[in-house]
Amino acid sequence: MPDLAVDLAPRNPRELVLKNPVIAASGCFGYGLEYAGVMDVARLGAFVSKGITPKPRSGNPMPRITETPAGMLNAIGLQNPGIRGFVKKYPRVWETWSVPAIVNISAEAVEDYALMARILDELPGIAGIEVNISCPNIAAGGYCFGWDAGMSADVTRAVRAATTLPLIVKLSPGAMDIVGVALAVEEAGADAISLINTLVGMSIDVKRRRPVLANATGGLSGPAIKPVAVRMVYQVAGAVRIPIVGMGGIMGLDDALEFFLAGASAVQIGTAIFAQPGMLVRVIDELGAWMDKEGIASLAEIVGAAHPRRPAIVEAGQVGMVDVAEVAAG
Amino acid sequence: MPDLAVDLAPRNPRELVLKNPVIAASGCFGYGLEYAGVMDVARLGAFVSKGITPKPRSGNPMPRITETPAGMLNAIGLQNPGIRGFVKKYPRVWETWSVPAIVNISAEAVEDYALMARILDELPGIAGIEVNISCPNIAAGGYCFGWDAGMSADVTRAVRAATTLPLIVKLSPGAMDIVGVALAVEEAGADAISLINTLVGMSIDVKRRRPVLANATGGLSGPAIKPVAVRMVYQVAGAVRIPIVGMGGIMGLDDALEFFLAGASAVQIGTAIFAQPGMLVRVIDELGAWMDKEGIASLAEIVGAAHPRRPAIVEAGQVGMVDVAEVAAG
Amino acid sequence: MAREFDGEILACEPVMGDSTLMTVTLPRGMAGGMVAGQFVQILTRMDGSHDPLLRRPYSVYGVDPDTDTMRLLVRPYGRGSAWLAERQVGQTLDILGPLGNAFQISPRARNLLMVAGGVGAAPLVMLSEQALARGLSVTYLMGGMRAEALLAPALVPAAVEYVVATDDGSRGHRGFVTDLVPDYLSWADQIFACGPEAMFLSLRGVVMRHRVGGKPTVQVSVERGMACGLGACLGCVVETKRGMRTSCVDGPIYDMDEVVW
């Protein structure tokens, strides 16, 4: 049996050791309980909670989701009970579980991220925090934290100061210089980086002549975005030294392997769970079987293997830049 | 019979009047001749040539294309005979055609764009120029022209000074502030804006443990990217006053209508041609029939109709910014 | 408890003009626990294709615990249902279910009125059977475009009063099924409705205008786009007087008066 275990916070004494590298993604697995009936949650490497905010949120008006070619758009609007409501309900349940629970936090001000991190720091049943920086920074006129290296680092630093819990910072694919943001959050104290969050998209209802979603725009996820996600993981893996958690459109083992080969030490699976909840455990089983067959003893052997030579740390924004631009020109 | 005609260069005395708003996209229709056998090219509103560069290019090594979920990646690498080779061969053929031919130009220096525009200016058989700014700016260390409003405006201004031909500037979806770039190229003299070019993506061949494409990254096109494209057209349409040509994943009439409703005055169809060359003419026919059925006399009636109220010009980068970021957070 | 399972198609019977009544196998013992109003979610694409991506919800039309089977009523509408309607006997479907809550027959109810529009007919047949088994009286109103679009009388339990309406008047009342409702308002203790949103709005108008003292109560099966089907994604919520409720777990059956329309 090959070794599937991975530590996502090797620089952190509290460490974040997963028995396998398959994680259920934020917003696609509720609080873990929703799926307890249809699958064996204990088999997972970990799961990430729905995004929690400082105050309760009732979310966006309906419709909130719509299907797109090989993908979906969502504009849930972070419906959640708020950090206080969350704290009362879930940690005590998770404490009795063997699978690590990671809490995803979202906020519109740096202090609010820190506030939530401080609250989570002391709680049992919580293995780590995933910081969702794809949120509007109210102080910056609604400009997205995750699009800017400086603002991303500010959030990371504030959360780092507020907790010793393992910290995964989740990057936004809307950032033009994804490598620059990655380096900035690494420098600011992130234990690991996860990517990608959804791309911003829109569908229009031709009959009503209005955007399908009440919120107009929504987050695009699913297989449609996989090539963008793999590219970004590949680029970020060429630059940072902390572990990377890759995601975006994983629908089975082969997709997960693309992310490992691109440089991810673990993967998250989101949208695919909706279509095939059984897929999570299937990927874990098939990964073990594949490694056996290929004679791979430990996952580390293939992480980043698609890189011709893993380059040393490069200057922000320069990874594959020429390639990238040239190719976009067909 | 409803009026499908559209002028894509209303500010330009040389105008760019199309009998219908359906255009074959650059790189997906060769030089028009390749499809002359399988469809009636004369039915098109216009077609755009493969990207032409100052010097001949033999393109990237193989493999250059790969299929992705509801999309494809390409890294052709702008294989083309160069502007001189191009001039000898195609304008004289197109001169005898009734369908407007638009030349797509790509370069790695501002002067080279201008040089090509000057050459094209005097030629017969050319109805307009589409400026592909998704190219690396060698002077800026390979940073993509189209990602930066200032550099995009520089290219536009130089081309504008070099020709009186109708000028469409084709935006790169890699730009974080797509609205800012659009406003900058409008200001710099573009007659119209087209978007989107491909997103940058990657697929990894799990068997070989290497990127599928020899160039590693490639441009993602097809239905997978449609939601991103519609969103960007919607945002840009809320800001600029010049006509917009929308594209990205159009596979039939309903997709084209999404772009018109989002604010495009015309559409381009690219990847879909590979799958269904007959689709180009089908969309034109179905569009006319649909307008008849809906009692729409002129396309202008539906262009931008999905906007609750077409706002006046807004500040660069602020269109829907909060929505967008919030939504990306699920 | 919901499970993801492979169901084998045992029969496909053409009904209601263009629709198909499909008999599908269930895991042993599951049928007995399924109740009227619940639904299943089916993956409607071939292996290896990722488009269309999400499952499609279908109401349970009926179950047979003896043979461990259920029946589904599928109307070909868009791409998912067209794929499903093309499946053949012997093929298997990837099914998630049973999902959702159920219609609740009040212990004091004697007379039940069903109001069905189109494929909304599906869960109300099963509910009628459950009511008859309890010795209750059932009237089943159904509306459709044309005579052929209606559920054949043979598919409705014989002890049920079956009254129909068609848009073109080719059978029964010419007009909306909701036009028939006022006649039954004083008789019915409860109304159960399933159909398009427009039908609910019209039903609501009729009931609000005519009912006395909040009787009859009305339960509706609300149709929402769904992703997970398990209350995890929060994509299918309905605003109720007590806040946002998922229509896959807290629904699809809602008390009409609870919903913020």
Add this chain to the structure above:
Amino acid sequence: MAREFDGEILACEPVMGDSTLMTVTLPRGMAGGMVAGQFVQILTRMDGSHDPLLRRPYSVYGVDPDTDTMRLLVRPYGRGSAWLAERQVGQTLDILGPLGNAFQISPRARNLLMVAGGVGAAPLVMLSEQALARGLSVTYLMGGMRAEALLAPALVPAAVEYVVATDDGSRGHRGFVTDLVPDYLSWADQIFACGPEAMFLSLRGVVMRHRVGGKPTVQVSVERGMACGLGACLGCVVETKRGMRTSCVDGPIYDMDEVVW
């Protein structure tokens, strides 16, 4: 001239173990113009689904101008071919073709050697028929994993010498089909090969080592991922000594000596 047309499936015959020999209708008059080595591109997904997105190329196995039909040999491999192999008699396919260049029999050639690997057998049967019609001698070498993976002798024209190799030795030579080639090198004027890239490399090695004065010449059908099939996208190029050549218009048949391997 290539056209996009609907072809109706008239027959599906299981061959070579898991593959299917499909008979499909052509637009009137098209069959007569189709030549060995050409291919068609087929849309391999259901209406309304966008995945898989691109057409799949299939070599023309044979044509019948009298019935306006062609035959295709389809091996279920991935998602596109699996979808295709599942189609049934009476269904139609969206086809683009005929595409590509053709094998060229030299006017001076008398003895032709065919070298087929797996489904590469397809275009070489048609080529053999054309050669026999001109009174030439043909030897047809075929390789496969097992006996069942070979083309049944009945499918190869009777006047052809048919020699086989299998990986497991269950029929004919145990080993690669290219092992058989040296015996025919002095006899053959031309070699025509279709199969996986690995087969070409091994064939090239054998021929380079043994041939005398550039004889026999070798034409190979090269397999490249394709998008447009019409020379427009430049996604399928092969580097030749005279520059980049598309394999959909300038190919798929290349002179082995012209290709930069």
